[in-house]
Amino acid sequence: MNAAVTLRDFRTTVVLAGLGASLLVATIFSLTIGAVSIPAGDVVVILLQKLGLFQSTAVDEMHTVVLSSIRIPRIVMTMLIGGALGVSGAALQGLFRNPLVEPSLIGVSGGSAAAVVVLIVFGGPLSIYLAAWVYDSLLPIVAFAGGLSATFLVLRLSSELGRTNVAVLILTGVALNALAEAVIGLAIFYADDNQLRTFTFWTLGDLGGATWQKLGFAAPFLIGSTGALLFFARSLNALALGEAEAYHIGVDVERTKKLIILFAALAVGVSVSLSGMIGFIGLVVPHVIRLSFQADNRLVLPASVLGGALLLVLADVIARTVVSPSELPIGVVTALIGAPFFVALLLNAKKRHEL
Amino acid sequence: MYEANQIAFRTQGRTILDGISLQVTPGAFTAIVGPNGAGKSTLLKVMAHEHQPSQGTVSINGQDIDSYTPRELAHVRAVLPQSTTVQFTFTVEQVVALGRHGRRALPAEDRSVCEAVMTVTGTLAFRNRQYQTLSGGEKQRVQLARVLAQVWDETVYPRYILLDEPTSSLDIAQQQYIFHLARTVCRRNIGVMAIVHDLNQAVQYADALYFLRDGQVVANGPATEVFTKSNIEETFRCRVNLYRDPVTGQPYIIPASDPAERFIAVGK
Numbered sequence: 001m002n003a004a005v006t007l008r009d010f011r012t013t014v015v016l017a018g019l020g021a022s023l024l025v026a027t028i029f030s031l032t033i034g035a036v037s038i039p040a041g042d043v044v045v046i047l048l049q050k051l052g053l054f055q056s057t058a059v060d061e062m063h064t065v066v067l068s069s070i071r072i073p074r075i076v077m078t079m080l081i082g083g084a085l086g087v088s089g090a091a092l093q094g095l096f097r098n099p100l101v102e103p104s105l106i107g108v109s110g111g112s113a114a115a116v117v118v119l120i121v122f123g124g125p126l127s128i129y130l131a132a133w134v135y136d137s138l139l140p141i142v143a144f145a146g147g148l149s150a151t152f153l154v155l156r157l158s159s160e161l162g163r164t165n166v167a168v169l170i171l172t173g174v175a176l177n178a179l180a181e182a183v184i185g186l187a188i189f190y191a192d193d194n195q196l197r198t199f200t201f202w203t204l205g206d207l208g209g210a211t212w213q214k215l216g217f218a219a220p221f222l223i224g225s226t227g228a229l230l231f232f233a234r235s236l237n238a239l240a241l242g243e244a245e246a247y248h249i250g251v252d253v254e255r256t257k258k259l260i261i262l263f264a265a266l267a268v269g270v271s272v273s274l275s276g277m278i279g280f281i282g283l284v285v286p287h288v289i290r291l292s293f294q295a296d297n298r299l300v301l302p303a304s305v306l307g308g309a310l311l312l313v314l315a316d317v318i319a320r321t322v323v324s325p326s327e328l329p330i331g332v333v334t335a336l337i338g339a340p341f342f343v344a345l346l347l348n349a350k351k352r353h354e355l
Numbered sequence: 356m357y358e359a360n361q362i363a364f365r366t367q368g369r370t371i372l373d374g375i376s377l378q379v380t381p382g383a384f385t386a387i388v389g390p391n392g393a394g395k396s397t398l399l400k401v402m403a404h405e406h407q408p409s410q411g412t413v414s415i416n417g418q419d420i421d422s423y424t425p426r427e428l429a430h431v432r433a434v435l436p437q438s439t440t441v442q443f444t445f446t447v448e449q450v451v452a453l454g455r456h457g458r459r460a461l462p463a464e465d466r467s468v469c470e471a472v473m474t475v476t477g478t479l480a481f482r483n484r485q486y487q488t489l490s491g492g493e494k495q496r497v498q499l500a501r502v503l504a505q506v507w508d509e510t511v512y513p514r515y516i517l518l519d520e521p522t523s524s525l526d527i528a529q530q531q532y533i534f535h536l537a538r539t540v541c542r543r544n545i546g547v548m549a550i551v552h553d554l555n556q557a558v559q560y561a562d563a564l565y566f567l568r569d570g571q572v573v574a575n576g577p578a579t580e581v582f583t584k585s586n587i588e589e590t591f592r593c594r595v596n597l598y599r600d601p602v603t604g605q606p607y608i609i610p611a612s613d614p615a616e617r618f619i620a621v622g623k
Contacts, residue, residue, distance in 0.1 A: 097442040237449075238456050240442045244405055249505055250429030250457025295443035 019306035077210040079309040084267035086308020089282025094236035102283035110180030111150025140273035147269035204329030205278035225267040233297040362411035373570040381513030389567030429457030433505040448482040454504030476500040492529035518549035566590040
């Protein structure tokens, strides 16, 4: 028994280390690619310099500038968003005991999208009164506020006497998403071609435009909510038995439920405000981890952070290269590379009768 | 002592429990019997602190149940439902280890407890199998192992196990296995309270018996004393014949076979 458990801990460590190493390689590879091609060696040297671990003047000054002001903030943002979406999906699937759950279910994406489209289509007159930079930073703030208020509404409507009814919560989420769709449809009806294009691209996601300034505001929220969700691994394992059973073995179920929903809404809300809607990662990454390794959330949660970051970094590489110098919308790429991989895993699991 | 004191439970204008008092003694097996709708499961949920009673109090080892945190409560009482589905693919060993959630024990201690409870429940042999692939009987034994893992530690205070018709979908061999095991673990300063469907099994394993009807206790006391034709007929409104095993002296019942005679008119 000792040997078996130690072996399992060892395997968890190996899986996480492997994902971490892949993420590191993908990151360095991603940093070499772009309008200016930078050799991997220079990338490593510049990264080490930035971290204060290495002194060298043997690299091109322009490479340093390109990396530190454009590519590094972008890849940091990509990793943080990928990780936040992955872990949110894993935590919500565990909480609702439902493999089909994705972050949009708690209303956060629908709320964001509805708020954004209203701003894009009807917010035009605001640009006259507001300074340009205020108007520009309005979109992420509105997205964040819309997403979080939708989640609060869903949570409020599905709770009674401090208890949250999961069935009601899921159905309320469905209703709210339908309402958001209606608002979006109505706004699109009044939109002109340009506004339509802006909104369509926002719904497909965009990782461009990352700056250190934006990151400085968003990173603490993303890191905080992602990190907080990792602490729920053992409670989520208990919840696999059911809510009543989890309470019997000592989980404060109502508190756990509310905190997970709030942290997931925060993670997804901030992500959506930075990059628009990036689907698929929250739904599929946790399944890939479970199907490839095991369902213990002490592995699934951290591996979903790393796996989500890895998938988004790879998708970003493809998005930036295939139609260079233009860029494909990131949401299109995550689905294009994620879906076939997921189907292959499902078929394999079906063959081994694991589903 | 695990005590319910004058418990009333009302929901949507209906009274489910109507002033029930009940005591579960450490080291003994207390069985609850009664017809469908008597309030047995609701009583168990109130005792487990899943439902808040409309009136009355529940206390464990002299302390009001409301003053326990969920984690402290998990240290003194465990609950085995009729059946448990586990979402996602967990192994038998992982499911059993979930019983250790509320303990902040060393991993080595958790492992030796899990090993001990898997041994007594006969689940050690398939501890690496996926829970979903098990038969109904095997699943219930794994859940019993999980419940035992929760209260296995030898502590100065008594612990309790609540069983909600734990054998309702099992064959007779599995039923005997589960009840026999529950009876055996009483020796570890554990009190067992079980809702039992089969009256003959109730009297076979229980030390104390409670007859419930319409949210009230009809009769209670030492199992062999209160297991009488009149108590059973009054509680279940069904004619029965009471016999004794000629070898062991164990009482058992067989419901009257004449359908015209079986149902007793409810009259006040």
